[in-house]
Amino acid sequence: GQSLEQPSEVTAVEGAIVQINCTYQTSGFYGLSWYQQHDGGAPTFLSYNALDGLEETGRFSSFLSRSDSYGYLLLQELQMKDSASYFCASAGTGGFKTIFGAGTRLFVKA
Amino acid sequence: DAGVIQSPRHEVTEMGQEVTLRCKPISGHNSLFWYRQTMMRGLELLIYFNNNVPIDDSGMPEDRFSAKMPNASFSTLKIQPSEPRDSAVYFCASESGGTSGLTGANVLTFGAGSRLTVL
Numbered sequence: 001g002q003s004l005e006q007p008s009e010v011t012a013v014e015g016a017i018v019q020i021n022c023t024y025q026t027s028g029f030y031g032l033s034w035y036q037q038h039d040g041g042a043p044t045f046l047s048y049n050a051l052d053g054l055e056e057t058g059r060f061s062s063f064l065s066r067s068d069s070y071g072y073l074l075l076q077e078l079q080m081k082d083s084a085s086y087f088c089a090s091a092g093t094g095g096f097k098t099i100f101g102a103g104t105r106l107f108v109k110a
Numbered sequence: 111d112a113g114v115i116q117s118p119r120h121e122v123t124e125m126g127q128e129v130t131l132r133c134k135p136i137s138g139h140n141s142l143f144w145y146r147q148t149m150m151r152g153l154e155l156l157i158y159f160n161n162n163v164p165i166d167d168s169g170m171p172e173d174r175f176s177a178k179m180p181n182a183s184f185s186t187l188k189i190q191p192s193e194p195r196d197s198a199v200y201f202c203a204s205e206s207g208g209t210s211g212l213t214g215a216n217v218l219t220f221g222a223g224s225r226l227t228v229l
Contacts, residue, residue, distance in 0.1 A: 043220050
């Protein structure tokens with residue numbers, strides 16, 4: 001089976017850096033994805049790691065360690081608009097079955 | 111591209127009624143997913159299709175739920191009879207073909223969702 005664990009809430013101040021961790025247990029692990037969801041909206045894709053290491057996309061970076069079954073999303077220069085829920089997700093056996101973690105609610109304060 | 115299109119956006123119905131949710135995936139995407147989102151249970155994968163074939167429906171909660179994908183451009187999720195505990199936002203998502211080796215990106219594009227309220 002597949003399961004992903006992430007913190008339920010994180011609070012940070014504008015301009016700061018925040019890291020959202022994700023640990024996973026999956027069979028036939030392919031890679032780890034991150035999605036952002038604003039209240040009332042749909043999840044939107046942010047980043048994907050298939051290999052160990054860091055992937056950088058503007059203010060957002062994502063890291064994966066396959067040996068530790070662990071990844072994180074790093075958000076830099078936080079802005080108020082970054083207040084949202086962030087989900088890690090993994091594609092398992094066959095590369096298709098995509099399971100989401102419970103989500104981390106990020107609150108950015110002024 | 112118009113993205114993934116879902117209808118209806120909102121549905122309010124009474125317990126016992128049949129509900130049909132519809133999804134049009136992005137053209138050329140050959141994987142389609144149905145998710146249900148609630149505060150208590152988060153984003154649950156209900157079923158997914160690849161090339162119009164249901165691959166895994168283990169997330170479908172009960173026999174009251176059924177899903178079809180008669181062609182590459184249309185899928186339905188049906189609940190019959192509906193119950194108040196089915197109230198949730200139902201998302202459809204499509205993907206270009208799953209991961210292709212370790213370097214392939216697994217990117218799902220979600221529709222806007224269908225918010226279902228069963229009274």
